Amino acid sequence: MPLFDRDTTIFQDEDVLREDYQPESIQEREEELDAYKTALQPVVNGAQPRNIFLYGKTGVGKTVATRYLLDHLQRDVAEYDDVDLSIVWLNCNNLTSSYQVAAHLVNELRGPNEQISTTGYPQQTIFDMLYDELDSLGETVLIVLDEIDHIGDDDDLLYELPRARANGYLSQGKPGIIGISNDFSFRSGLSPKVKDTLCEEEIHFSPYVANELESILQQRAQNALHEDVLAAGVLPLCAALAAQDTGSARQALDLLYKAGDLARSQDVEGVEEKHVREAQRALERGRIKQGMVDLTQHGHLSLVAVLSLALEEETPARVREIYPRYRSAAEYVGTNPLVRRRMHDHLSDLAMQGILSRNTRNEGRAGGKYYVYDLDVAVDMVLDVIEDLETVDLPPDVLRHTP
Template sequence: MTDFDSIFADEVDLIADATVLEEDYTPDQILCRDEVLSQYTSVFKPIYKGRPPQNAFLYGDTGVGKTAVTKYLCRTLEHDIERKNEQLSARDRITLTALWINCENFTSGDHTTSSYQVAVGIVNRLREPGNRINATGYAPQDVYDLLYEELDSLDGSILIILDEIDKLGSDDTLLYELPRSRDIGYLESVRVGVIGISNDYTFRKNLSPKVKDSLCETEIKFPAYDADELAVILRARAEQALYDSAYSQETISLCSALAYKEASGSARRAIRLLRRSAEVAEENSSEHINPPHIRQADEDLEYGNIVESIVDQDQEKLFVLAAIAHLDGADLTPARTRTIHATYSRVVRAYNTASGKEPLTQRGMFNHLSKLVMFGFVRTIDRNKGAGGGQWNEHEFTDDVDPQKVREAFAERDREWLSIDLRGVTG
C-alpha cells in the first residue's frame, strides 16, 4: 500500500481514520445513554432558555462516558444557542461562556491539587497571557476575589465544568465558593453554574454538607456498560475508524467481552483494545483482526495498566516498590520485612540527597507495604517453622508486577533509576 519501502510502514493498513480512536475524540452520537442524556439535558435547559444555570454532580466508574457526554452536550448547547440567537434581537440574545477545567492538569507529583491551584488556573484561563497570576503568593481569599472579578467581567451565563474533581482531595473550598457565588452576591452581572465530574465514590461521600447542598442540586449517576452496550458503542466506532474488511462481529464481540470482564464495563478500555488489536494485526501483516491479535492486544494493555497504577502511587510506596525491585533483581526475594526496610532506607537516602528527608521507621514503612499487598502489587508469604522455629513474613512481587514495570513507572514520573548497593541488607 505504500509507494516506497520504509521501516515505519506495514504491509497492510487496517485503520482508515485513527483520530476516531483517540482518547479525546468526542463522538457525534452518544449511544446507550438515553436515561442519563434526558436527565442531563434538563440541567442545561435553563441556559438555553436564558435562565440561570443549574449545578450538577456527575459520578460513575472510569470510562463510562461522563466526559464524552458532557462534551457532547456542551457542544450541542453552544451550537443550538447560536442558532436560537440568529432569531433573537440583540437585546434578547443569550450569552454563554463554558469553561472546561480538568483538575488533573493542575496536579503535582502526587496527583493531587488544591482548590487554590484550580482557582488560580481558572483566573489564568480568563486572562491574557501577559497578565496571568502566579501559582503562589496570594492569600486564598485574594485568589477567590480575583476569580470573581474575572467572572464578573463576563456576561450572561457561565458554565464551569470541573472534570476529575476528585483530584481536589479533601479540600473542597472551591466547590463551596463557586456554586454559591451568585447567592452570596459576589457576582452582579453574570450567573454561574458548576458541573462537577468524578469517578471516585469516596470523594462524593466525603463532600461537606454545605457543598453537597449547592453542588449536588442534581446528581447524575453513570452506570457501567454491560457487554452488549459496549458492543454497540464499539461497532459505531469501528465503522468510522476501520476499513470494512478489517473486522467482523466476532472482533467486536470479543473486544467488548474482554473489556467488560477486565475493566468492569469501561468503554475507554473497549476502544483502546480495538485500536491496539488493529495495530497488532497490522504488525502481523494480517488483513483482518483475528482473536489471537485481540488477546495479544489485551496483554499489552494489561502491562501498561500495571505501570500506570504504579505511577499513581505516592512517593513512599514507590520507594518501597523500588526496594523490592532491587531485591528481586538480585534474586533476594521473597525478602523479610527488615531486609525490605534496610533496602528501602537506602533507596530513600539515594533519592532524597537534596531534601535530606529521612526514611520512615520499619513500622511506618510497613503500613505502606501492607497497602501494596492490599492493592495486589506485593504478596506476603507466611513462614512458620512450627513450635520453636519462629514465625516471620516474607514479601515478593505478585505475578502482575516485575522490576521492569517499576522502572518504567519511575521513568514516567521523571525519576531517574538509581542503583543501590545491596551489600549487607539481609544481615
C-alpha cells in the same frame, strides 16, 4: 519504493478509535443523557445554572457525554438574544488544592498576556481574581472540572464558587460547576456543606455491559476500519473482555485499535481473535502503569507507603502498619495527611486497579478479620512511575532501600 505508504488493508480512519475522537451521537447512555439535559435546561432558560456532579469509572462516557451536550448547548443558546454562555474546561490532574484550581481558572479566563503566577498569592486574593473575571464576562459560565477528585480534601472552592453570587461576590456573572470524578469515594469524603452545593444534581455513569460495548464498537468500526477486515468474533471478544474487566468503552476501543495495529505490523489482511488476545496482554501492562500515573496525590502517597514496606520485605502489611509510612510521606512533600479511613479508601482503590493485592486474614476471636496489602506489580515499575512524578518525592526511608 517509499519507506512509508498509506495503510490500505486495516485502517480507514484510525483517529475514530482514539480517545479524543468526538462521535456524532452517544450510544447506550440514553437515561444519563436525559438526566443531564434536564440539569442543563436552566441555562437555556437564562436562569442560574445548576451544579452537576458526574461520577463513574474511567471510560464510561462521562467526559464524552459532557463534550457532546455542551457542544449542542452552546450552539442552541446562540438562538436566544437574552442568553450568553461561556464554557471553561479544566482538567484537575496534578492540581491538588482549591488554590491551584482557582489560579488555573483565572488563567483560562484571561488572555495570554495577562496570565498570573500559580503560586505566591493569598488564597482569598486568588478567589477574588476569579470572581472579577467571572463578573467581567457578565454571562452564564459553566466551569467543567474534570478529574475533580485530584484536589483531595481541600474543597474550599467547591463550596465558595457555587455560592459566590448569593454571597455578593458576583453581580453579573452566573457560574455553574460541572464536576467529573472517577473516584467513587471522593463524594463521600466531601464536607456536608460542599455536598449541598456541588452535588445539586448527581448523575451516575455505571459500567457498560458486553452488548452495549459491542454496539459502540460496531459504530466506530464502520468508519475506522476497511470493510470485511474483522473476523466474526473480534468485536464480541473485545466487548466481552472489557465488560468483564472494567466495563469501559475506552478499554474496548483500545483493544480493537491495538489488535488492528498488531495485524498491520504483522502485514496480514485481517484482524483475528488472536490479535485481540495479544492486544489484551500488551495493554494490561501499559494500563497498570498509566493507572499509577493518574492517581491523585494521596493515591501516590499511599502507594509510596506500601512500596517502602515492600522494599524492606515487610509486606503483606496491615493498614495500621501502612498508615504511619503514608503520614510520613505526606509530611515529607508538605501536604496534610488524610485520616486513616480515607487513606484506606485509596488502598482499596489501588487494589481494584490491580496495583496492590488485598487479602483477608482471620485470627478468630483474638484478632478478628482484617485486610493485608502488598504490591501486585513489579517494584521496578512502581519506582519508575513515582520517580517521574512532579507532585511526589520519595522520602529518605524509601530511597535508603531503593535497589
